Amino acid sequence: MGKPKGKGAGGGSDGGLRVAGGVQKKSQKKGPNTGVSGLEFHKSKGQHILRNPLVVQAIVDKAGVKSTDVVLEIGPGTGNLTVKLLEKAKKVIAVELDPRMVLELQRRVQGTPYANNLQIIHGDFMRVELPYFDLCVANIPYNISSPLTFKLLAHRPAFRAAVIMYQHEFAMRLVAKAGDNLYSRLAVNTQLLARVSHLLKVGKNNFRPPPKVDSSVVRIEPRHPPPPVNFLEWDGLVRLCFSRKNKTLGAIFKQTNTLQALETNWRTYQALQGNAGAAAPPAAAAGGIASLGAAAADDDAMEDDAMDGDDDNDDAMTVDGGAGGGGGGGRGGRRAGGKVSPEFKELVMKVLEDNGLDTNRSSKMSQEEFLQLLALFNAAGIHFA
Structure with missing residues (x-):
């Protein structure tokens, strides 16, 4: 039968x-959001696992991992990238928040020749204290891209390079140059501290579950040593300049609220130092660098800058002045009864006009020009933090 x-x-x-x-x-x-181990991936936690082995290998190759390197990986997930890094590096330090992924990572390397070369730190990357590492290679949660980047750049001792997968649009903003549509405070702050280059674009279908956007791999090489600037002052200046990046500096610095905030700082420094040309007090480098991580959120709030015309009408926008020397680009009207002394307004415009900077626009200014602008203002006793 x-x-x-x-x-x-x-x-x-x-x-x-x-x-x-x-x-x-x-x-x-x-299930639509499960991998080979049956783990459910949570989009809300930024868990998009890179599944294409060719892309994983390309990232490791472009990172230039040496046999003597200690490599930091952020958010290793199920370990697709981790395993490849372990094959090349002396040691891999993996920072993972999800306990399920920690157990999966331990299971995956158990019994392999390099099991003892993996150190897992279970915790939130933004809260843990990072140990020494030579190289960072990671497919990160995109919702913490900016603060994560600046936490890395603030780390001491400085590492050799980071090769990181970002959301494609964020990556393009990181590498944008003066004159590009995406040139922003984020690009200026990042490129002050590091050389940044785009390596590889990765389509959304290379992940499980697929994100809604494409991704890109970026290489970040910290500058050794970092530039000798007060980072809180620097951020105050750049924040103000990019409040309307297509307006001239002359128009931006004529705004009443901007002048009020700067004059308050000016008089404070005069009182504390006894003369208008006193230098700003030093700021802790790591804390100052880490504070730049708010740049992306602020840039998102000002995306319409790219649509601005070149109208230099002083009343078009006023900055919400405050102790930070310009605040975050608020759009309210002038504060009632606010006054700026003629001598201070004349001082500000003299710095700009005497150095031919009053007609410059932030969207087209290089790092060197921003550094020059900060130095000139500070020399005149004008501070931004």
């Missing part, structure tokens, strides 16, 4: 497993 159609060994007519009380159907597919 022939074998009944559709039956496996000991199975039911539908190919399922026969159990007490009937036939248990086999599940032929995994």
Whole structure:
């Protein structure tokens, strides 16, 4: 007698497993957000696992991992990238928040020749204290891209390079140059501290679950040593200049609220130092660098800058002045009753006009020009923090 159609060994007519009380159907597919280990990936936690082995290998190759390197990986997930890094590096330090992924990572390397070369730090990357590392290679949660980048750049001792997967648009903003549409405070702050280059674009279908956007791999090489600037002052200046990046500096610095905030700082420094040309007090480098991580959020709030015309009407926008020398680019009207002394307004415009900077626009200014602008203002006793 022939074998009944559709039956496996000991199975039911539908190919399922026969159990007490009937036939248990086999599940032929995994959930949409599960991987080979059956783990569910949470989009809300930024868990998009890079599954294409060719892309994983390309990232490792472009990172230039040496056999003597200690490599930091952020958010290793199920370990697709981790395993490849372990094959090349002396040691991999993986920072992972999800305990399920920690267990999966431990299971995956158990019994391998490099199991002892993996150190797992279970915790939130933004809260943990980072140990020494030579290289950072990571597919990161995109929702912390900016603060994560500046935490890395603030780390001491400085590392050789970071090769990081970002959301494509964020990556393009990181590498944008003066004159590009995406040139912003984020680009200026990052490129002050590091050389940044785009390496590879990665389509959304290379991930499980697929994100809504494409991704890009960027290489970041910290400058050794970092530029000798007060980073809080620097950020105050750049924040103000990019409050309307297509307006001239002359128009930006004529705004009443801007002048009020700067004059408050000016008089404070005069009182504290006894003369208008006193230098700003030093700021801790790591804290100052880490504070630049708010740049991306502020840039998002000012995306319409790219749509601005070149109208230099002083009343078009006023900056919400404050102790930071310009605040975050608020759009309210002038504060009632606010006054700026003629001598201070003349001092500010003299700095700009005497150095031919009053007609410059932030969207086209280089790092060197921003550094020059800060030095000139500070020399005149004008401070931004």
